[in-house]
Amino acid sequence: MEAEENRQEEEYLTFYEEEPEEEEAPVEEQQESWKVLIVDDEDSVHSVTRLVLDNFEFNGRKLSLYSAFSQVQAMDLMRQHPDISLILLDVVMEAHDAGLTFVQYVREELKNKLVRIILRTGQPGRAPERQVIVDYDINDYKLKTELTADKLFVSVVTALRSYEDLLALVKNEQGLEQIIEASAKIFQERALQRFAEGILQSVCKVMSWKLEDFSKDSAAVLFASVQEGPFKAMIGTGQHVPLQGKLLEEVEDREMRELVQAAARERKTKYEGNNVCLYIEVDQQLSYAYLLHRKKALGDWEKYMMEILVHNMSIAMNNISLTDELEATQREILFTLGEIAEARSKETSDHVHRVADYCRLLALKAGMPEKEAEMLWLASPVHDIGKLAVPDRILNKPDRLDDREYEVMKDHARAGKEILRNSKRFVLKAGAIVAGQHHERYDGKGYPEGLAGEGIHIYGRIAAIADVFDALASDRIYKKSWDMERIREFFEAEKGKRFDPWLVDLFLGNMEEFLEIKKRYDEAASNTME
Template sequence: MDWLKKTDASEGNTKKTKLSPWNILIVDDDDQIHLITRQALRRFTFQDRTLKFYSAYSAGEARDFLVSEENQFAVILLDVVMEEDDSGLKLADFIRHECKNSYTRIILRTGQPGVAPEYSVIKDYDIDAYKNKTELKQSDLEALFYTSLRSYRDINSLKKQRSNIEQLVDSITSISTAKNLPEFASSLLKQIEGFTGTDRGQLLLEPTESFTVSKGRQKTRVLAMTPESINIYQEEDMQSLEGRIHDLINNSMINHQDIKEHPYYIHYQKTQRGNEIIMALKSREPLTEEDEKLLNLFSSNVSLSYENLMLHDEIQESQRLLIRLLGGAMESRSRETGSHVNRVGDFAAFLAELYGKTADFIECIQMAAPLHDVGKVGTPDAILNKPGALTAEEWITMKEHSMEGYEILKNTDNPIINMAARIALDHHERWDGGGYPGGKIAEDISVEGQIVSLVDVTDALLSNRCYKKAWPFEKAVGIIEEGSGTQFNPELVELFVQNKDAFLEIFNKNPD
């Protein structure tokens, strides 16, 4: 393993990482257009990344570039008239519909602007701009590229967040099969490698008596994972870590804090039981702000899962960790606290118990309920965190999170995730059929969906949100009662009202 090789302590941190360029495809049958474009944008940079140009002189040649998996283009400058009068429009249609590429930004350019109406082209083919070839001034092109690259960056950011969630959900099956600490660490660290581009990871543990080879002896151990193997190193092997990472880990443990120094990311946490846990990661490229947020959530929960793995049922606690993490990640994006998803899980379990459900169902819904809003991974921040009322168009976008969450979670072999998929789909349905996305009525709504619908609204009413202040408890109870038989299952409402003091106690035990 590279980290256990002696190296010069000063090596590896003096060179500035060179970021990969933005790939740009110019599609035009006029060689001069290629030359002028390259010349005008030769010094252009966006987020410290330069442009790398590719040239295609026909729509057919461009298709060859586009079907190659090696080429992912941020922006395509596309001539409308080439082999045929509408070659560019046909290529745009090919990109959007046959290639299923909705993220590359397309700028159409033409010497015959009257050939196709500008509005219809932009609307039908998701075009960023439709420009006359005479608009080739450097300032015009730079303005276009700033706008288009920002759009490309933001689209890919949302795409990456969804991919992160899907990878974490998929990891639950492999994590649940872990029978010992190395298997558990391997599963978790492989997920980090996937969603951050990490080359390799190390999970360092400074244990008390519960986490030692011999009970009662304090000893530092290192769990190290590479794609080829996972190894457990003893305290004396710490001295063999290459110079810089050894210093960073020591500094993190001494100062009790995270350290970010590319290519290393060190996360420090001290658990409630007094264990100091350090996760040290080495990444190929600098971590983005979103990467760091996700890693902090992930790393914080990993430490709790590690302790529970050793003290309790390892499979069940590992599943609980990742489900809470996924729900908490969504609440973090919408500026709500992780306590919301915890309370929804506790409320749901208690209401299911009152409703006479089995112990397995109660345990399952407690872990599945926190994932009810996982579909918000695809909802823009501007809508999630809007302080005022949503517009009709924004509301349509917001409502898509139910189906989005179902699509992320469906079709697994895990009963908890399967229940979470049904909850994501049904928790905004109404008893009278006026809900979404399916307009289901009464018993057509899954029981878990009925339960989470009621407790999610309850917690929302009792909590501060970006668009409102918390309501008094009795007022919130009144709203739930008013929804009996219309928004909510009347039997569940009756049980809730009869046991309202117990629900309030659950709420107060886990405040924001």
């Protein structure tokens, strides 16, 4: 059987035959090139891979290919180049599990969670797909016999896009620190300049935009409103520099005026063509409208990530007067939320905000101290962060999932907990609980751990109700929203089964307040459609 597998691998490789390369050093570096490590003990695999990826370019950047012919060589190259974006990895080399041991080294010893790993094997019997996917932190699994040139190209593009998203989000902390530092002295001109720069820097890092573009083809202008007064342009870049000091009503560009007015009226970020207006409300006394003009319009994913960034900017500034611990926590939560780069669900960002608001309200009704309820509000937006591990075809499938797909989907709870569990910050510890337990059931029939009753943390029990309520009350790609009477009947029927009966009674007994939250978001969405 092993001989047959080897023969199939050789047949796959015969479409390109050449003498093995004597030079094992990486190809000449391109500026800002993607670093890709090929790990395989067969010369022909390296040759074929280099041929297929010759002249490869993604987002204006070429590849720098590195070759390792053993686990030891691969480990050495990863130590030398921690910024490698992608590893194309064989399993069987000097040992039958050399590739898998290397994966553990990268993830556990080097603590490198960013690099994308595609496992390529010609001997699937040595590394069964299900077992490997479950036991090892890899991002894709391919049989060499099925990996055509086109499929390899697609796999590399997908992996690099994922890596780019993760890396961009991880880098947002510096911009956030500028925002926090400047917010306390916002009326001093120098602090205001830093505040505007901090927002722009955060946005550019999260969205993988170039900061220097905003002094050339793109432009930005920060408007501020004090005590619900008129908006005034405070700081401008690029073509918007002349707007500095002008009231919004004095701005000649009608589309700009209307976009800022719509954002202020609806108290949310708005998009129109190539313009985006970030609405950031500090408190009832101060709000900002930050208008960005781009060379091209934002895509759905960019809008989703922008909403999360703005939400957390607002949280940061609302809590500027809290303790140093909370400030540090706030910075870290945005840093960790960077890992949501692969969140590809088609749900609107309002789901995150609604669930957060529902969790806080139910926590207060349950007698939770206000500060702790606020922490749960901060933590709850990451309840589905583990969905970054779920493939698009499952996450956005409009039909009912089959059994195998459902098992993959269920794993997002475990993955979310793993992402957050090592933090020392209270809010992220709370996030790990919410992510890991919001699909547990009161009767013990939930997942991932089958916890029951009060063995489920109250954060998880609260989030379970908030998440399911929002899912039932909202349209999804696979269903229409339920009416309120049907939702009430569902929660009554699930008391003591799916949900904590005490919390269900609190929820149903205060349903009007939860519906008021929903109404607020529905009205904002309706205004957007007009």
